[in-house]
Amino acid sequence: MHMGREYYYGSKIRQVVCLIFGIFVAALLTGSCVERGIERVEAKMEHTQKTLAKEVLRFHVLANSDSEEDQAVKMKVRDAVLVYMEESMGQELGDEPDAEETKEWVRSHLHELEDVADQTVADEGYSYQSRAEVEVSYFPDKQYGDVFFPQGEYEALKIRLGDARGHNWWCVLYPSLCFTDTACTVVSDEGKQGLKEVLTAEEYEMVTATSDFKIKWFFFGDGAKEE
Incomplete structure (x- = not known):
């Protein structure tokens, strides 16, 4: 009886040890899968960012101070510059310029954009000047309505007002995702169509889908099948 009891308890202990070991191994495998999944999503998002960076032009206005x-002057300048660009660019390039045409137009009209900004600042009763440049800058993750732009370096039209030490404002000039309000809740169909034309279907899905959908898409969609 004594030996039988020892065998019984020894068997139970081995089962428990095996169960714990199995849970430990499963946890390791699950953790590894999750880590690989995160790495894949990050790699895909980085590739999407690089594609976007080639095809978009962002607009960045830096206020004189906080x-x-x-800050109110900054928004006035934003509105005035957007109106000027919409009217002047439309007259010179037509309704559907591509990314390079848009960038080239902006580079060749920096002085005019400064004039618009300076006049707006003067109309508001201030004397500081503006500086307009096209340069490559790092931008953090940004949500434009229901479109997500991943962090990375992008080419941008930057207008610095005065000391340019205040909070900034930005949007995407091409394709047109700029808003003239602070809500930024809805991207126009025209803007989305512009994105569709420069991104693959998969990339477009990544920047327009919700976070929950992106995760589900990776683990259960095509992303899960890749090696």
Whole structure:
């Protein structure tokens, strides 16, 4: 009886040890799968960012300071520059310029854009000047309505007002995703169509789908099948 009891308890202990070991191995495998999944998503998003960076032009306005007055001037400049660009670019390039045409137009009209900004600042009763440049800058993750732009370096039209030490504002000039309000809740169909034309279907899905859908798409869609 004594030996039988020892065998019984020894068997139970081995089962428990095996169960714990199995759970441990499963946890390791699951953790490894999740880590690989995250790495794949990050790699795909990085590739999408590089594609976007070649095809978009962002717009960046830096306020003179964080005072309420300077921040208000920044938004006035934003509105005036967008209106000027829409009218002038439309007259010179037509309704559907591509990315390179848009960038070239902006580079060749920097002085005019500065004039628009300076006049707006003067109309608001201030004397500081603006500086307009096209340069490559790092941007953090940004949500434009229901479109997501991953962090990375992008070419941008930058207008610095005065000391340019205040909070900034930005949008995407091409394709047109700029808003003239602060809500930024809806991207126009025209803007989305512009994105569709420069991204693959998979990339477009990644920047327009919700986070939950992206995760599900990776683990259960085509992304899960890749090696």
